[in-house]
Amino acid sequence: MIDLRLPIGLFFLAVGIILAVFGVISPHNAPNLHQKINVDLYWGVILLLFGALMTIFGYKGQKSGKNDSK
Amino acid sequence: MLFTTVLSAVTTTLPSKLPAASTGHPIITMHPVDFLILFVYLAFVIGIGFVTGKGSKTSEDFFLSGRSIPAWITGLAFISANLGALEVLGMAQQGYEYGMMTANFYWVGAIPAMVFMGVAMMPFFYGSKVRSVPEFLKKRYNEQTRFVNALFFAGLTPVLSGVSMYGMGLVFQDLLGWNFNLAIVVSALVVLAYTFVGGLTASIYNEVLQFFLIVLGTAPIVFLELFANGGWNRFKHALDAMSPGAPAIAATGSKLAHAASAVAAHVAPTGSQWLTTWRDSGGTANPMHITWPGVVLGLGFVLSFSYWCTNFLVVQRALAAKDMNSAQRTPLLAAFPKMFFPFIVILPGVLALPLLKMHPLVAPHPGLAASQNWNNVLPIMMGRYFPPGMLGLGLTALLASFMSGMAGNVTAFNTVFTYDLYAAYINRNAKDEHYLRVGKVMTVVGVLASVGFAYVCANMTSVMDYTQQVFGIVNAPLIAVFLMGMFSTRTTPAGGFWGLIAGSVISGVLLIIRSPWAGQLDIIGKYFSTDMAGTFWCAVWAFLGGALVTYVVSLMTLKKPKSDLVGLVYQVTPKPKEDAALPWYKRPLVLGIIALLATLALNLLFW
Numbered sequence: 239m240i241d242l243r244l245p246i247g248l249f250f251l252a253v254g255i256i257l258a259v260f261g262v263i264s265p266h267n268a269p270n271l272h273q274k275i276n277v278d279l280y281w282g283v284i285l286l287l288f289g290a291l292m293t294i295f296g297y298k299g300q301k302s303g304k305n306d307s308k
Numbered sequence: 309m310l311f312t313t314v315l316s317a318v319t320t321t322l323p324s325k326l327p328a329a330s331t332g333h334p335i336i337t338m339h340p341v342d343f344l345i346l347f348v349y350l351a352f353v354i355g356i357g358f359v360t361g362k363g364s365k366t367s368e369d370f371f372l373s374g375r376s377i378p379a380w381i382t383g384l385a386f387i388s389a390n391l392g393a394l395e396v397l398g399m400a401q402q403g404y405e406y407g408m409m410t411a412n413f414y415w416v417g418a419i420p421a422m423v424f425m426g427v428a429m430m431p432f433f434y435g436s437k438v439r440s441v442p443e444f445l446k447k448r449y450n451e452q453t454r455f456v457n458a459l460f461f462a463g464l465t466p467v468l469s470g471v472s473m474y475g476m477g478l479v480f481q482d483l484l485g486w487n488f489n490l491a492i493v494v495s496a497l498v499v500l501a502y503t504f505v506g507g508l509t510a511s512i513y514n515e516v517l518q519f520f521l522i523v524l525g526t527a528p529i530v531f532l533e534l535f536a537n538g539g540w541n542r543f544k545h546a547l548d549a550m551s552p553g554a555p556a557i558a559a560t561g562s563k564l565a566h567a568a569s570a571v572a573a574h575v576a577p578t579g580s581q582w583l584t585t586w587r588d589s590g591g592t593a594n595p596m597h598i599t600w601p602g603v604v605l606g607l608g609f610v611l612s613f614s615y616w617c618t619n620f621l622v623v624q625r626a627l628a629a630k631d632m633n634s635a636q637r638t639p640l641l642a643a644f645p646k647m648f649f650p651f652i653v654i655l656p657g658v659l660a661l662p663l664l665k666m667h668p669l670v671a672p673h674p675g676l677a678a679s680q681n682w683n684n685v686l687p688i689m690m691g692r693y694f695p696p697g698m699l700g701l702g703l704t705a706l707l708a709s710f711m712s713g714m715a716g717n718v719t720a721f722n723t724v725f726t727y728d729l730y731a732a733y734i735n736r737n738a739k740d741e742h743y744l745r746v747g748k749v750m751t752v753v754g755v756l757a758s759v760g761f762a763y764v765c766a767n768m769t770s771v772m773d774y775t776q777q778v779f780g781i782v783n784a785p786l787i788a789v790f791l792m793g794m795f796s797t798r799t800t801p802a803g804g805f806w807g808l809i810a811g812s813v814i815s816g817v818l819l820i821i822r823s824p825w826a827g828q829l830d831i832i833g834k835y836f837s838t839d840m841a842g843t844f845w846c847a848v849w850a851f852l853g854g855a856l857v858t859y860v861v862s863l864m865t866l867k868k869p870k871s872d873l874v875g876l877v878y879q880v881t882p883k884p885k886e887d888a889a890l891p892w893y894k895r896p897l898v899l900g901i902i903a904l905l906a907t908l909a910l911n912l913l914f915w
Contacts, residue, residue, distance in 0.1 A: 239363050239509070242381055246517050249352045250524070253345055257697050260341050266695035268532055275535070278697040281528055288524070 241299040247292030250285045257282025336483045336691035342700025349704045350498055352517065353711065357502025357510040367743040370507035371723040372439060372628050377509070379634035381516055383641030386625040387649075388515035390615075391522060392713020393476040396653055396706060400686035403650075403657025404664070406595040407582030408914050410657075411650035415585065416608040419643050419907040421616035423900040426640040428878075429617050430626060430896075432794055434635035436875045439627070441620040442728040448793045448876045449804035451732075456808055458728035460782065461620060462721055466754050468779060469717035470761025476710040477762060483687050484703075492762055495707065499714050500755045504748055508628055508723070511715040515625075518708040523645075525705025526652050526686070532693040533659035546662035548579030582658060585914045598841040606844025610851040614787035621720040633887075636896040643903040647910060653686075660685045663692075714758060722750040774823060781819055784847040785811020785854030792858050795878050797870055803862030811854025818846040 261279030446454035537543035588594035626638035
């Protein structure tokens with residue numbers, strides 16, 4: 239069975255990249271606020287890091303799981 | 309909203325006001341990048357369904373994930389399966405209406421029951437190797453008790469799923485201008501695709517993805533609302549200015565003057581009351597108009613324990629765990645994230661009070677602009693403060709909550725139907741592949757029934773509020789029967805059966821009296837200051853009625869020999885030796901105590 243951290247990691251990696259890239263090429267500050275906050279960029283980077291960590295752990299788990307079953 | 313559920317927090321206690329149908333143009337417009345995020349999500353959930361489907365070859369794989377899943381996964385799925393759309397949307401809405409007192413649904417109405425489940429009840433559920441909650445009732449009591457419970461569960465589960473579906477379809481229609489039918493059909497097809505192919509494993513795996521998505525998609529709104537309020541201290545000052553008659557209300561215009569005067573007739577919460585849970589619960593002058601015994605007994609004990617400890621929707625996740633220790637840790641590990649959920653599902657509603665400038669005692673009505681209908685406070689805040697991109701993530705999180713709730717219902721429904729009704733009464737000796745096929749057919753039936761009920765709700769809006777009460781109260785006698793069966797050898801099969809029947813009849817009578825069609829018959833409603841208080845106390849009565857009948861009938865009938873009760877009843881079950889090598893964080897009792905202490909601290913923090 240697939241290590242669940244892998245698809246979760248890949249999903250947030252993909253969404254993080256979409257948000258961060260969109261935050262850079264088409265900066266939208268959070269609407270209706272006095273402060274200027276590029277939410278897409280900041281949150282995109284956070285998701286990207288979270289996704290990368292999950293992917294790494296998932297990949298390692300998947301590998302060791304396969305070795306165990308052998 | 310009337311009350312509700314705890315489907316969520318205690319399903320039975322979910323909120324309930326209907327997202328009122330609104331008029332006018334959509335207030336949230338999606339950018340192409342928002343759709344891109346939505347499509348990425350849909351691709352992943354369907355993909356997970358197909359990947360997990362490859363490993364699903366027997367009926368045990370399909371219905372119980374082959375009992376092979378690690379505790380952290382079943383734990384997060386345990387939360388996520390009940391984290392339906394009604395909880396995510398409804399809790400924010402109740403936060404707007406009742407303030408932090410809504411957190412009682414978590415800190416009183418969920419965590420203690422989850423700890424009890426993991427420490428005290430799971431050894432019997434998992435240890436007896438049953439495949440479902442009704443099957444446990446068969447082993448402990450008799451065939452008839454199982455039949456009654458299975459019938460109720462299989463009958464009501466798709467209904468609840470349909471209510472959730474209707475609520476979500478309405479939000480997407482009112483706020484985004486989507487076609488109601490299309491929203492329902494597309495989301496139902498996606499859920500059907502992955503539950504049909506991958507069964508419980510697909511549902512659980514997706515529930516974990518959905519858990520992270522719901523957390524990470526809604527958490528930023530809390531920060532942005534804090535910014536919009538100018539920080540926590542300014543927010544508290546703004547709450548003080550929200551009392552009835554204050555400018556915020558007057559500003560809503562003459563059209564609502566009658567509503568504003570109705571507000572003044574109530575004891576309205578003052579600013580600081582919106583941030584407390586217990587402080588004013590000695591009387592009814594608090595946002596929920598309910599006293600602490602009602603909260604502790606009705607919500608904290610009956611509603612909460614009956615949901616978290618006997619509802620197969622959540623129990624099924626723990627049964628999928630790979631061993632006893634993992635099964636016990638499932639609800640315990642779930643308790644830790646669960647206790648912090650009020651900060652992402654309730655707080656956005658509370659923080660919106662000064663931002664929406666609509667007093668929560670002014671009930672939303674059909675003429676109200678969609679942007680001011682606080683039933684939809686969470687998506688409204690997302691539409692107001694999320695830029696394109698982030699908005700896509702937030703709305704996808706709402707959709708995920710809906711899908712996780714629906715898949716949870718459908719997978720529990722197909723299991724109970726197949727094992728406890730079909731294999732027990734219709735076709736007892738078929739091959740395993742046959743039951744697997746039946747399970748798949750019932751998956752389709754469950755989804756279709758949910759869609760059907762969503763349309764019943766669409767045509768009879770009072771049904772939705774009412775359904776929430778039905779779930780709370782109907783489950784109440786079940787916990788009496790379970791506790792008396794698990795912790796006393798004296799309780800007899802006839803006692804359990806008649807206790808369940810009597811409790812259900814009491815529930816039924818109370819529900820008829822309290823139904824929206826009862827009119828003057830609702831003598832209970834006149835007695836309680838709010839519907840919520842009424843629901844809490846009705847649950848207590850149904851519990852007491854069920855317990856009393858179980859006890860009395862047990863005194864008069866034959867009990868089972870103790871040898872038949874090993875593994876099912878506390879007194880005659882050998883205590884499992886705890887592995888001395890287990891680290892503290894894998895010991896159920898230690899985890900349970902830490903969870904309770906942490907919850908106590910949260911209660912004190914928002915006393």
